[in-house]
Amino acid sequence: MTHPDPVHATLDRGLHQLAAFGGDLAAHANSIGTILWSPPRVVVVGRLKAGKSTLVNALIGAPVAETAALEATNTVTVYQDGSPSRAEVVGVDGRRHPVTVGPHQQVPLPLATPDIAYVDRWLPSAALRRLTLIDTPGLSTLTVANDTATRRATIDGFEQTRSASIDADAAVFLFDAAPRIDEIEFLSQLPFTPLNMLGVLSRADSFGEGALGRRDPLGHAAEHAVRMARQLSATVSTVVPISGLMAQTSHTGMLTEHHAAALGRLRGMPTLELIRTFDADDADEVLPLEVRIQLLGLLGEYGVLNGREIAAGGAAALNAWLTDRSGIGGLMRALDASTTRFAILHRAHRILARLDQLSFTHPAREQIRSLAAQLRAAPALQMVTVLEDYQRMLRTDPQASITDELRTVLTATTLAGRVGLPDDAPPQAVTAEAARRLGMLQQRSLATGSAAEDAAIVTLIRTYTAPTVPTTPTPPPG
Ligand SMILES: Nc1nc2c(ncn2[C@@H]2O[C@H](COP(=O)(O)OP(=O)(O)OP(=O)(O)O)[C@@H](O)[C@H]2O)c(=O)[nH]1
Ligand SMILES: [Mg+2]
Incomplete structure (x- = not known):
């Protein structure tokens, strides 16, 4: 399979090289390849009863996730395109338990919920061909067990226990009131950046005083979403007001x-x-x-x-x-933007991390290590290193100017934008600004505060000295 997007193409070539090393590496290359060629995976997280499952149904276009005022979602469920309709319940021990389940049936659970890592659910759906959607139990200090399932699948499971991890490329964070401190803290532990984390102000139809109040709740919610986006800019890229209920009703043929x-x-x-x-x-x-x-x-x-x-x-x-009225169109546009541009970089990072992991344990470690290094140095993957540095800086020093600089480089679509200038700035001005930034970085490198900053400075210097023209990746085939 070939792909016009240079990030995909470069990784695909790398995986072919890995397979050519022979032995069990062909199987490893195949398994890593599934990460590369499957649709972007978007996880929906948020407080208990914020409307997560309702929104998941709206995005899938079918009422498959249980939604209720009383019953709570109690397992992490990964909804993906596939026939026939079926499910596999994955235990925390990594074992898979296949179960048959009709298109509109609830998944029967062969294990007690504390023993379930997540449920893989397949159903034939055009929407899911473009996007895999992951519904999660609500975050709440009142339902510790469910909360644990979400945390395990999204945080703890991430790098360490691959079998229990859901490997999402982007996240949607749902809230119907101002997020609490513990929720913001949870988000900061997720392996996402504001570039691939989207905020949703849910239940917009009952916002403020609600439908019978003096103000139109949708207009009120839209205004509030702008304020929230500013307040949460270190966590999410934007905040979209949504009525999941109206979207679900209109998108599922109810x-x-x-x-x-x-x-x-x-x-x-x-x-x-x-x-x-x-x-x-x-x-x-x-x-x-x-x-x-x-x-x-x-x-x-x-x-x-x-x-x-x-x-x-x-x-x-x-x-x-x-x-x-539901606002679902705006959400889909925002999702498309974040999954096409940043989820692929995030995914490339995951693939390189898998190669690194393999190079620690596999007898062919030298070959694998040099392949990983060669991929990291490829111009198409230059931004992956910038993303990795950005993630590390967000964890160690989110307020640092270097963190901002990394974000500017990542989000720019032109060489001028990369050095913080308007896209139409003349080339001489771009060169001069790059030189000025290089000088500043060289100064800073004499007295850095952390290893993360050291690494980020090296990356930025490389970016300003040998710039590759930013590309806008095309979406994966769907
Ligand atoms: N008015 C209104 N009600 C909504 C909206 N979204 C969800 N609801 C209702 O809120 C209740 C909970 O919705 P769910 O989608 O199950 O919420 P959830 O976040 O998945 O809940 P948990 O999985 O238990 O955390 C249901 O009764 C929904 O009908 C919305 O946009 N507007
Ligand atoms: Mg739910």
Whole structure:
């Protein structure tokens, strides 16, 4: 398989070389190759009941993840494209237990939840061909067991116990109120950077005073998301306001003509009378109780209150309105941007780490080590080293100017941007600025504060002296 993206192509060539060393290295190359050629893996994390599973369903386009007001998700589940619909329950001991499960069934668990690392779930889905989605139990100090499952799969499992790790390339962090200190602390332990971690302000349809309040909750949430993005800029790239509920309803085919007709019948009813109707035990002549419950479950208060006019135009119109209001389009765009640009660098980092690991344990260590070094030196993978330095600096000194400088280099799409100048700056100005930055770095290298900073300075000096033109990777085949 060939790929136009230079990062993919370079790694692919490297893995072919690894396979050519012979013996069991062909099998290793194959197993590492699956990391390279599978769709980006996005993990959804956040507080208990923040709406994670609902959002996962919306993104998959099918109601596969259990969502409920009372029941909590209790296993980490990896949703990926594949036929037939099936699952494998992976124990914390690394053993896999295959189970059969229909497309709309819950996965039967052959182990007690504390013994489960995660569940691999396959189902045929076009959406999952582009993106593997990982649902996690909510973070909460009240449900220690579930919380542990998420932490184990996302943090502890990461480099040490590969069998128990979910290996995500990007993360979506969901919150419906200001994140707490312990949540921010959890995020800082995840192996992600603000470049591949996206914030979602969930339940936007009930934000603030909610649907019946004085302000439109969606507008209010959008404003708040801008503030949160500024506040959390050391953690997430952006904050997108979302109504997962409206997105789920409009993206999973749950909404029928019957629902639209029922809602359309309430058009023109004054708000107070509408509230009374939904609260009353004896309003069956207006709408039967079960229909009212269904409508609230599908649309939420906001959708019921504001979707009535549109509903009179039929289910397709109501569905389009829900999609538009839900904010899911904005989230998909942000996800695409972060997975195409930064998840691939993150993935390249994981592949090089696998090679490093292999070089410690394998008899052909010399050959593997020199292959890894050769790959790290390849121009297409120059940014992987910058990313690794950025990750280390985020852990040791997130406020340092070097950390900022690394981020500038990573996010730039032009040579001018890399040295912090506007993209259209003239070449002489770019050269002069690179020289100035080199001088500063050489000064700093005389008195650095940490090993991470030492390494970062070496990388930055290399970046400014032998710049390769930044490329915008194309998305993996889907
Ligand atoms: N109004 C409204 N309700 C939502 C939204 N998203 C989820 N809910 C409701 O909130 C409840 C919990 O949703 P889930 O998706 O199960 O939340 P979760 O984060 O997966 O919960 P845990 O897995 O238990 O941590 C359900 O009753 C959902 O219908 C939303 O955007 N708006
Ligand atoms: Mg859940």
